[in-house]
Amino acid sequence: MAYTDDNSILPQSDLILQSILIGMCFIGLWFFIHLLVTWNKYHRPIPPILVSLFLFLSPLLVVDYSDLTQDSINIHFTIYLNLGLVMFLSLSPIFLALLTFQAIRLSINRKSDDPLIEMLND
Amino acid sequence: MLWIHQTIIGWALILAAISLNRMGPAFKRSKFSSPILLLGLSIILLIQGPGDNTGSCLEEFCTLETYLEFQNFIISSSIWISLALLGIMLIIYGSEWYSKSNPIALIFAWLLIFYSWWTVINIDFYHEILEQPNYLFNYFFFALGILISLFILIGVVRWTEINTPRDPIIDEMDEREKRIVTEIIRRNIRGDD
Numbered sequence: 001m002a003y004t005d006d007n008s009i010l011p012q013s014d015l016i017l018q019s020i021l022i023g024m025c026f027i028g029l030w031f032f033i034h035l036l037v038t039w040n041k042y043h044r045p046i047p048p049i050l051v052s053l054f055l056f057l058s059p060l061l062v063v064d065y066s067d068l069t070q071d072s073i074n075i076h077f078t079i080y081l082n083l084g085l086v087m088f089l090s091l092s093p094i095f096l097a098l099l100t101f102q103a104i105r106l107s108i109n110r111k112s113d114d115p116l117i118e119m120l121n122d
Numbered sequence: 123m124l125w126i127h128q129t130i131i132g133w134a135l136i137l138a139a140i141s142l143n144r145m146g147p148a149f150k151r152s153k154f155s156s157p158i159l160l161l162g163l164s165i166i167l168l169i170q171g172p173g174d175n176t177g178s179c180l181e182e183f184c185t186l187e188t189y190l191e192f193q194n195f196i197i198s199s200s201i202w203i204s205l206a207l208l209g210i211m212l213i214i215y216g217s218e219w220y221s222k223s224n225p226i227a228l229i230f231a232w233l234l235i236f237y238s239w240w241t242v243i244n245i246d247f248y249h250e251i252l253e254q255p256n257y258l259f260n261y262f263f264f265a266l267g268i269l270i271s272l273f274i275l276i277g278v279v280r281w282t283e284i285n286t287p288r289d290p291i292i293d294e295m296d297e298r299e300k301r302i303v304t305e306i307i308r309r310n311i312r313g314d315d
Contacts, residue, residue, distance in 0.1 A: 019260045023267020030137055031275055037141040044282050051278045056272050078126045085133055086192070087264045089199045092252065093242050096202070100235060101208050106217040109227055 021059045026084030028055030125169045125189060129196070132169075135162030166196055195247045202241040209234035 031052040035045045058081050060073070068076070139159035140189040168187075188291065207230045214220060218228030242248070251257045 015260060016263050019263030019268035020270065023264045023269075024271045027268050027271035027275070029134070031271075033137045034141040035165070037138045038145055040145075044286055048275060048278050048280045051274060052285055055274065072209050075126075078124070078130055081133075082126045082192070084264075084269045085129065086195065087261060089195070090247065091261065091265065092199070096238065096242065099206060100239075103213045103231070103235060104212055106213050106219055107232070110218055115285075 017062065020061065022080055022084045022087065024055045024058045025080055026088060028052045028058065029081065029084075032056055125192075128169050129192075132162045132165030132167075135159075135240065138162075163200065167200060169193060169196075192249070195245065197248075198241060198245045202238045202245075205234045205238040205241065209238060229262055 028053075032049065033050065035043075035049050039045060059077065135158050139155045139162060142158065143155035145152050169192075212227050212231030212234065216224035216231060251261075
């Protein structure tokens with residue numbers, strides 16, 4: 001699932017730019033879905049939604065449309081999101097390391113006295 | 123619909139389920155989050171075969187080989203993430219922090235976490251990444267893209283909050299009100315009558 005110069009999905013762009021755009025697109029989708037799902041009357045989500053949409057669609061800003069059909073753009077975009085998912089999951093053992101560290105702390109340390117109870121007694 | 127579309131629909135449902143689960147008070151989470159999460163996971167794990175993608179997909183990405191590699195990676199990742207989450211929940215349950223210590227739960231939890239690490243270590247995709255340093259280069263810039271996005275989004279959220287009209291400042295509690303609040307907290311924490 002890795003990509004190289006040979007299978008670059010953005011014409012006339014380099015891999016550094018593609019990697020950055022995949023990250024931005026991935027987080028844009030995540031944030032956009034989160035804002036839509038958690039919509040409530042106490043939120044003012046319009047500015048963040050617009051920005052997350054912009055991030056989500058950011059790869060389209062650098063696509064060279066000259067040789068691409070609508071269907072092809074759709075496929076490119078979906079592959080971008082799939083690459084984002086694979087790269088995110090590939091990096092997720094970092095979170096497992098953090099979880100393991102916290103698990104060690106929870107297993108070894110004892111609970112300290114509740115500071116709130118202490119305060120109430122005083 | 124190609125399998126790459128199916129994966130993104132499943133992932134979107136998982137994200138929606140996680141966000142729904144964070145809505146509302148801690149004791150009353152959304153009842154829709156679990157079914158949506160299961161639906162999203164099912165859609166991702168049961169992705170259809172590559173099929174005939176002639177003319178509708180890029181040759182380099184929609185091959186049987188890529189599909190199998192992707193499916194293998196997604197299934198392995200789902201296994202270790204599930205085991206790790208179950209392990210950490212058991213550790214929270216078995217540790218002294220929130221209830222009485224339960225050594226059996228702790229031992230079982232650590233077995234799950236070790237097995238989770240073992241699964242990660244044996245995923246072929248990581249061996250492939252480590253053999254080709256230029257992949258790591260891509261990952262660095264992917265992480266940079268995530269950081270840039272988060273920086274922008276946090277800035278926008280802060281800007282929105284700063285520009286939200288504020289409620290008028292209320293007066294500080296007097297001594298009687300402070301005593302009432304202290305008593306309520308005391309009774310709730312200790313379970314006094």
